[in-house]
Amino acid sequence: MILAVLFANVEGNILIERFSGVPAEERLHWRSFLVKLGADNLKGVRNEELLVASHKSVYIVYTVLGDVSIFIVGKDEYDELALTEVIFAITSALKDVCGKPPTERLFLDKYGKICLCLDEIVWKGLLENTDKERVRRLTRLKPPTEF
DSSP, X not given: OEEEEEEEOTTSOEEEEEESSOOHHHHHHHHHHHHHHHHHHOTTOOTXXXXXXXXXXXXXXXXXXXXXXXXXXXXXXXXXXXXXXXXXXXXXXXXXXXXXXXXXXXXXXXXXXXXXXXXHHEETTEEOOOOHHHHHHHTSOSOOSOO
């Protein structure tokens, strides 16, 4: 299960978070842990260079894209390899929506579309879509023409 998808800016402020199967009382711990993990390790990292960590029985894959840090937390069948596929789908959709690696302002300008893409990629803790064209088609906000 994918436990968390979190986007943060360079100061460590959370821009988007999605938790699945994480009790409310543990979410604050995860937020602060992931932001500290990024602050400690993402300085000087190139765009889309993946870093991997494990904490207790979960795996964490994280990267930076423009001014935005992206963290994916998973357990069980979502090990570091599966989470790599998830983060590739998310960064690909993010670049597609923004047209380039996003600044914080561009990210917030495209917030609604990014949330739609994220919901099409990860839904209730499971990876749904990884194909960029399919995600683009599903987030057009037009009625489907084929079933």
